[in-house]
Amino acid sequence: MTTNLARAAFLPLLFAAAPAAAQQSPQPAVQAAPDAQPQWSDADIAQLAQAVAMTKLEGLDPASYDVASLKSMTGAARDAAASKIALKLAHDYYVGAGTSAKNWLFDRGHPDYRGWLAKAVAQHRVGEALEELLPRNPDYAVLRSALSKCTVAARCRTIRINMNRWRRLPRDLGERYVWVNLPAYRVDLIDGRKVAQSHRAIIGKTATESPAFASTITGVTVNPWWxxxxxxxxxxxxxxxxxxxxxxxxxxxxxxxxxxxxxxxxxxPGPQNSLGRIKIEMPNNYAIYLHDTPARSLFDKDKRAFSHGCIRVQNPQKLAEALLPPIDRPSVAEALASGETRTIDAHPQTRVYIVYLTAEPDPSAKDGVRILDDVYGWDKDER
Structure with missing residues (x-):
């Protein structure tokens, strides 16, 4: 494991700063000509071989990277083959391996893997550079630890799938954000890596699945039109x-x-409005929002896939107020009392992540992980 000091020193060589407004994952920064081929030393190859051996700990198959074939190669052929392996591994570490479910809609941009690789090989730090691409979130670490002790095939597969989903997520979620885990039927407000609020949620039906994607909460509408x-x-x-x-x-x-x-x-607006009394504004291309509901009795059920795709939130007023500046929080209750339709801007704006994770940390579980129902069957579709 690389030290934090070394990681901090090497990170600027790998990544450009992401736009603050978009809060995207950092992307590899250095540009390289498409036909430029890094020249690999024996020590670089050894680092790559060690990195490939470690992929099993990340839920991947070392055989997928065929590093053994490099032993019989020399010169430009070896350089090209090593680069191909490193680029595949970089992709699988940074944006996930294989094909995701059709409704997993996170946009990770267009990483410049070749530029990243050219700099990593030039610095003879391929191992560190690859390690940098993995998630640093504590939840990923919990899954990684559980996988190392896992002996039940089906459970191991579920953990591996969810580690791969974590690799598909943005690396920097922010200090404060809303986290919606669809299979958990739950909406959490995360502040400083702690759960500040947790709400029961109703998600899309199996015929109208809620998609997984990221957006930004821009405000709250009280007594909304639908x-x-x-x-x-x-x-x-x-x-x-x-x-x-x-x-x-x-x-x-x-x-x-x-x-x-x-x-x-x-x-x-009114008591029958399908959005209820509160709608949390989060612009996106899918017409998906967090909102109240007049059918509040459904929150009492354990399995809550009943909506057309939007996320219905129990006790949304509490969440809505927390997303607003303190000076504007009383405005929610005032608008509810008056019945007027009012949109209150959120400053600062908060990121929201709707995810599909069927394995998540649970301190009460023997291995620290609980397995959730695969509500939409996305686990079955993973390859």
Missing amino acids: NVPQSIARDGLAARVRANPKAEARKGYVGVKTADGGFRIRQK
């Missing part, structure tokens, strides 16, 4: 509004003609 997504409107609601507008109006639904001659449906 702009019904076309996918839901087409599922019978639009026809009902057209056929019997008065009956649907009693539920708060109104049909609105759009400028292009189309038709969309909105639901007024």
Whole structure:
């Protein structure tokens, strides 16, 4: 294990600073010509071989990297083969191996692996450079420790899958963020690596899965209107509004003609509104939000996959207030009391991560890890 001092000294050679606003993972910084081939010394090859041997501890198969083939090679052929192995391992460490589930939608950008490799080999620190690409989150370390003691094949596979998902996540989650683990049916507010709040959640049904992705919470809307997504409107609601507008109006639904001659449906704020009384704004391309619900009895169930994809949060007022500046927190209760629709900006904004992890730390478990139900079957799809 590299010391923190060495890691801190080497990190600037590997990565450029990520844009603060986006809070993306840092990306390898040095550019290299596409045909540039690092020249590997015997010591560099030895470091690579050691790194490949260690991949088993990360839940990967050392045989996938065929470092043994380098023994019979020399010169440019060996350089090219070693670079190919190192680049594959760098990819698998930094963004995960294999194919993810279709609804795992985290964007890790476009790392410059060749530039990273050129600098790592030039500095003769390939082993350290590869180690740098792994997650540093304590949860990953717990899974890694559990895997080292695991003897049950199915459990070992689940742990390996979830270690790989951690490798697909951004490396810097931030000091304060909202963490939604779909198989746990839970929304947590993390502050300084501690759980400041924990809320029961209702997630998407198996037919309308909640996707896994990252966004930024920009504010809170109290007494929101609901702009019904076309996918839901087409599922019978639009026809009902057209056929019997008065009956649907009693539920708060109104049909609105759009400028292009189309038709969309909105639901007024009120006790029947599907978003409840509070909506947490988090711009994204999937029409997914954290929000309240009028169907609060569903939180009493153990398995809570009932929504069209959005995340319903128990006691959302407490979470919403924590996401706002202290001076604005009373505004939530005031707007709830008045019934007015009001959006309150969040400053500073908070990152939110919706993840799908079927193995997570549990101090009460023998190996420190509990296995959750594979609600959407994503574990079965992992390759």
